[in-house]
Amino acid sequence: MNLKELSEILGLSQTTVSRAINGYPEVSEATRRRVEAAALEHNYRPNSRAKGLATGRAMVIGHVIPTSSQHELVNPIFGDFVAGAAQVYSQHGYDMMFTHVDDREEESAYRSLYKRGAVDGVILQGPKTRDLRIDLLSQLNVPFVVHGRSSQVSQPYSWVDVNNKRAFQRATEFLLHLGHRRIALINGLEALDFAARRRAGYLAALEQAGIAPDPALMSGSEMTEIFGHEKTCAMLALDNPPTAILVASMISALGVRRALEERGLRMGRDISVITHDDELSYLQNGADVPIFTATRSSVRQAGEEAAKMLIERIAKPDTPPSHMLLEAELILGQSTGPLRQG
Amino acid sequence: MNLKELSEILGLSQTTVSRAINGYPEVSEATRRRVEAAALEHNYRPNSRAKGLATGRAMVIGHVIPTSSQHELVNPIFGDFVAGAAQVYSQHGYDMMFTHVDDREEESAYRSLYKRGAVDGVILQGPKTRDLRIDLLSQLNVPFVVHGRSSQVSQPYSWVDVNNKRAFQRATEFLLHLGHRRIALINGLEALDFAARRRAGYLAALEQAGIAPDPALMSGSEMTEIFGHEKTCAMLALDNPPTAILVASMISALGVRRALEERGLRMGRDISVITHDDELSYLQNGADVPIFTATRSSVRQAGEEAAKMLIERIAKPDTPPSHMLLEAELILGQSTGPLRQG
DNA sequence: ATAGCCTTTCAAAGCGCTTTCAAATTCGTT
DNA sequence: AACGAATTTGAAAGCGCTTTGAAAGGCTAT
Numbered sequence: 207m208n209l210k211e212l213s214e215i216l217g218l219s220q221t222t223v224s225r226a227i228n229g230y231p232e233v234s235e236a237t238r239r240r241v242e243a244a245a246l247e248h249n250y251r252p253n254s255r256a257k258g259l260a261t262g263r264a265m266v267i268g269h270v271i272p273t274s275s276q277h278e279l280v281n282p283i284f285g286d287f288v289a290g291a292a293q294v295y296s297q298h299g300y301d302m303m304f305t306h307v308d309d310r311e312e313e314s315a316y317r318s319l320y321k322r323g324a325v326d327g328v329i330l331q332g333p334k335t336r337d338l339r340i341d342l343l344s345q346l347n348v349p350f351v352v353h354g355r356s357s358q359v360s361q362p363y364s365w366v367d368v369n370n371k372r373a374f375q376r377a378t379e380f381l382l383h384l385g386h387r388r389i390a391l392i393n394g395l396e397a398l399d400f401a402a403r404r405r406a407g408y409l410a411a412l413e414q415a416g417i418a419p420d421p422a423l424m425s426g427s428e429m430t431e432i433f434g435h436e437k438t439c440a441m442l443a444l445d446n447p448p449t450a451i452l453v454a455s456m457i458s459a460l461g462v463r464r465a466l467e468e469r470g471l472r473m474g475r476d477i478s479v480i481t482h483d484d485e486l487s488y489l490q491n492g493a494d495v496p497i498f499t500a501t502r503s504s505v506r507q508a509g510e511e512a513a514k515m516l517i518e519r520i521a522k523p524d525t526p527p528s529h530m531l532l533e534a535e536l537i538l539g540q541s542t543g544p545l546r547q548g
Numbered sequence: 549m550n551l552k553e554l555s556e557i558l559g560l561s562q563t564t565v566s567r568a569i570n571g572y573p574e575v576s577e578a579t580r581r582r583v584e585a586a587a588l589e590h591n592y593r594p595n596s597r598a599k600g601l602a603t604g605r606a607m608v609i610g611h612v613i614p615t616s617s618q619h620e621l622v623n624p625i626f627g628d629f630v631a632g633a634a635q636v637y638s639q640h641g642y643d644m645m646f647t648h649v650d651d652r653e654e655e656s657a658y659r660s661l662y663k664r665g666a667v668d669g670v671i672l673q674g675p676k677t678r679d680l681r682i683d684l685l686s687q688l689n690v691p692f693v694v695h696g697r698s699s700q701v702s703q704p705y706s707w708v709d710v711n712n713k714r715a716f717q718r719a720t721e722f723l724l725h726l727g728h729r730r731i732a733l734i735n736g737l738e739a740l741d742f743a744a745r746r747r748a749g750y751l752a753a754l755e756q757a758g759i760a761p762d763p764a765l766m767s768g769s770e771m772t773e774i775f776g777h778e779k780t781c782a783m784l785a786l787d788n789p790p791t792a793i794l795v796a797s798m799i800s801a802l803g804v805r806r807a808l809e810e811r812g813l814r815m816g817r818d819i820s821v822i823t824h825d826d827e828l829s830y831l832q833n834g835a836d837v838p839i840f841t842a843t844r845s846s847v848r849q850a851g852e853e854a855a856k857m858l859i860e861r862i863a864k865p866d867t868p869p870s871h872m873l874l875e876a877e878l879i880l881g882q883s884t885g886p887l888r889q890g
Numbered sequence: 891a892t893a894g895c896c897t898t899t900c901a902a903a904g905c906g907c908t909t910t911c912a913a914a915t916t917c918g919t920t
Numbered sequence: 921a922a923c924g925a926a927t928t929t930g931a932a933a934g935c936g937c938t939t940t941g942a943a944a945g946g947c948t949a950t
Contacts, residue, residue: 218929218930219929219930219931220930221929221931221932222929222930225929232927232928232929233928233929234927234928234929237928256935258935259934259935259936259937260934260935261935262935323936
């Protein structure tokens with residue numbers, strides 16, 4: 207059932223039927239109702255490709271998933287972000303498209319995705335500290351919004367980010383107030399901008415307190431449970447182990463907790479832990495009282511905001527870039543406590 | 549840059565250029581090279597909507613995410629499944645599209661997605677024991693593959709599934725061999741087929757051993773960490789607590805472990821735990837020696853297989869449905885041990 | 891040179907929609 | 921009754937591609 211057939215059935219022109227369906231004003235109420243009834247009855251759905259070809263809009267938003275960051279697609283944080291975005295998209299009639307590409311071909315993928323008209327805009331995930339994709343997308347003139355920022359990119363672009371630096375600075379300061387001096391950082395991949403900023407916050411707090419950072423207490427990698435476990439084990443085996451640990455994700459924090467428990471250390475008493483909590487829907491930080499003291503910021507909300515911003519940009523491509531900096535809360539849980547003397 | 553412009557630049561007809569680009573044989577090698585060079589130089593990408601309109605194929609696979617199963621999109625298991633599928637899609641030139649819909653409109657969404665030509669095929673996720681979507685899709689004549697099965701649907705359809713029943717039956721038998729008699733089941737949502745099958749396996753093993761199932765030891769819900777924790781707490785508070793627990797997911801198992809550790813119980817010694825392990829990439833079951841004894845099956849692989857099967861179906865829509873039943877391994881970890889005499 | 895056969899190229903129709911511009915109809919006024 | 925304005929409908933072009941059916945060009949064999 208296509209437009210032609212439907213209009214023949216109704217004894218109307220394609221023009222009128224098209225208008226009636228798309229809510230144009232120059233159609234009489236009577237015909238509109240007639241058309242709508244017939245469309246429903248015959249289960250007519252306009253072909254989106256034909257529509258897209260005629261209008262020049264795909265009504266699809268693209269997300270590109272590079273293969274190399276193996277865990278990206280699979281990353282639970284990504285999942286919640288996308289869930290938030292998806293909800294906004296569907297409210298505005300957009301679909302969401304994923305393209306999975308080898309990262310050597312990533313540039314080509316972005317170029318292709320937009321130029322071939324498959325999408326109207328793009329969300330850029332997991333920016334590095336100096337992310338070339340941003341230059342590429344601006345140059346291609348694709349409407350896009352970055353989830354996060356890229357510190358070393360100077361030209362303006364739209365982004366939604368959490369104040370990662372301040373969050374980790376505050377968390378570190380809090381641990382310092384509790385008397386801790388040996389504070390470890392188990393970070394995300396520090397090639398990624400958010401991790402670099404968290405590190406900067408951590409370092410800033412240490413410096414302010416006049417404490418020299420110890421490389422043995424700092425590490426960053428893909429945020430898996432295993433990594434949190436491994437690093438904690440390694441650090442606890444040091445001659446001068448940390449008395450507090452700052453962790454970049456709930457997932458890694460689970461590994462940290464496992465390592466601590468294996469050694470009979472109790473969080474909050476024997477050692478303090480603060481984690482970043484993205485408010486993942488299936489991995490909440492406890493029920494009533496939070497398990498972990500945490501810097502908290504909903505990644506799902508970030509997804510919603512980024513989606514809104516992108517849709518706005520698509521509608522008005524020539525507005526100057528917009529930004530949204532979300533502050534993370536520092537919430538008190540059971541995993542922190544004053545430094546125990548010796 | 550479109551086909552018309554490119555062909556004018558080359559002084560060729562659109563026909564010839566199109567053929568050269570798409571690798572048709574009736575083009576001389578010389579012109580083909582010339583066309584390819586020009587396409588590259590001018591960065592030409594055929595418009596996919598126009599192409600789709602002309603060929604009738606979208607080169608897109610659809611996944612529908614109902615909103616009600618709030619965690620579905622966000623579900624880490626879903627993420628790994630999709631990662632596997634995405635990889636296969638991209639190898640075959642397909643993109644992947646997600647539609648996020650309220651589940652009251654799910655029927656309409658499927659209908660729409662295919663009829664309006666947005667996708668060439670669909671993957672059905674998380675089937676219920678009696679899933680109406682399967683009837684709908686067959687009736688619409690959409691190529692589709694189900695991840696999992698729907699026990700109460702009798703008509704044939706294509707699926708990729710894990711032998712959930714056997715996996716949980718074996719796991720239960722193993723616990724019985726170790727001497728356990730009070731075995732708890734912390735399951736997924738039992739309206740979903742995979743969870744129902746796991747329960748069936750569990751029950752079959754108990755029955756064979758002549759043990760009457762105890763409703764107080766059985767529960768199913770969304771597989772979150774919190775749920776695993778809550779249920780374990782509740783069950784341990786019983787007059788006659790379980791000595792072994794069977795868990796449907798690593799995520800819930802983490803909650804189980806947390807509950808046990810809070811009470812000072814050690815897995816493998818004081819209480820036995822077996823979990824299902826989907827081999828999530830960022831949540832592995834330990835490094836060398838598995839933490840949990842587990843029924844293991846890669847959900848990522850399932851995604852790959854389902855994608856292959858679907859692409860096959862799209863190519864040959866009239867072949868009879870195919871099936872793939874993956875067996876889960878029972879791997880021995882540190883979380884199980886013989887029943888301790890009370 | 892010519893016929894016949896490949897090989898290579900092209901013009902034009904068609905995919906299903908939107909949208910411009912023109913035409914037909916209706917209505918309120920005089 | 922007639923006119924202009926406002927409302928409602930329609931014919932046809934166009935979006936960028938593929939593909940059919942025809943034509944042109946290049947061979948070989950006579």
